[in-house]
Amino acid sequence: MTGTSLRSGVHVDYAPLIGALIRQAERISELSVLRVHWYDSAKDGVPDSQQQRIGELPKVKLRLGRFGMDRQQKGVDLRIGLDLVTHARNGAADVFILVSGxxxxTEAVEEAQVHGVQVILLAVPNTENKPHGISLHLTRAADGLEVLPPEVVDEAVEKFEMPQPTPLPQPVMVGPPAGHPQVTATPKDLVGLGRPGALRPSSPVPGYSVTTGRPPQVTTEYRDPAxxxxxxxxxxxxxxxxxxxSATAEALAELNDNKPSIPRDIDKALLTDLSDRRGELDLSEQARHKxxxxxxxxxEEAT
Known part of the structure; x- marks a missing residue:
């Protein structure tokens, strides 16, 4: 929809989406769906208004992890893995449809299979109707891989864009003192008036890992740098x-305040999209750094 994996860039109509997921799961498994487990993170484990609406949908159980200090999801993968293994061990279902890549x-899928269940992946399609963002390890472990029909995405997902701000004033001609050349003040100059350092030339800031806070080590040249x-x-x-x-004023402020660390959702979208574009499961440290x-x-160039 937006050319990226950035979650905040889209708006989802969850009722028809989950209804389509149920129908697809029943077609794949040839069984009736027991329920849908919907996994997400919430501040202090308390669902927001959107998550509450999802949890109120028929056959949907909301399973929430939490956010860490760095706004990174905590406990979501663990909950999915525990549910897979526990329900497989208890014989709650014969087939699990996993909408994740x-x-x-991978290990949770393999452990669930030990108890005699099938685990089939259901992937979101890219523009070529191929699975997007699916780990090769997970694909090899699963009992099958299906792709969600593109029309499901078209009907339930749309771009989300914040209202555009009021345009900045046009350049203002400033009358120079006698004997001096004419000077033009640009909109950027006007916005920066009174802000310390506003007119200093910008320079690139090195990318830091959101996990370690340190720049990754670059040891070798990439095979095809161009x-x-x-x-x-x-x-x-x-x-x-x-x-x-799609960013709110708070999201923009957070991005600037935490520089040079990249927020988790943006970093994940960058890594997922580059990995998907290159067809590589694991990006090199050099590629991540670049x-x-x-x-x-x-x-910085566009700011």
Whole structure:
């Protein structure tokens, strides 16, 4: 919908989406669905208004993890894995349809299969109607891989864009003192008036891992640097465009305040989209470093 995996860039109509997931699961398994487990994170484990509406839908059970100090999801993968294994051990279902591509779930899938159940992946389609963001390890472990029909996405998901701000005033001609050349004040100059350091030239900020807080070590040259640079530029451009169109004032402030760390949702979208574009399960440390550094470079250029 937006050319990126950035969650905040889309609005989802959850009732028809979950209804479509149920119908797809029943078609794949040839069985009636017991229930849908919907996993997400919530502040202090308390569902927000959207999550409450999802939990009130028929046959839907809301399963919430929490946010850590860095706004990273905590406990979601663990809950999915525990539910898979527990329900398989208890014989609650014969077939599990897993709508996820997360490599961290591979071991849980294999453990559930030990108890005699099937685990089938249901993937979101990309623009070529192929699975998007699915781990190869998870694919090998699962009993099958299906793709959600594109029309389901078209009907339930749409772009989300914040209202555009009022345009900045046009450049103002400033009358120079006698004997001095004419000076033009730009909108950027006007916005920056009174803000310390506002007119200083910007410079790229190195990308730091949201996990370690340190720049990754770059040890070897990438095999095809020109192709990598082109792909990184495209991915970063798409993510930034989607973020700017959907970001609230709070999200923009958080991004600037935490620089040079990249917020978890943006970092995940960058890594997922580059991995998907390159067809690689694991990006090299050099590719990750270049990707994060280029994000800040393009962000600074457009600010």
């Amino acid at each position: 997360d490599d961290d779930l 192709e990598l640079a082109e792909q990184i530029d495209l991915v970063v451009g798409n993510v930034l465009t989607a973020f700017r169109k 990707l994060r550094a280029h994000f800040w470079k393009k962000y």
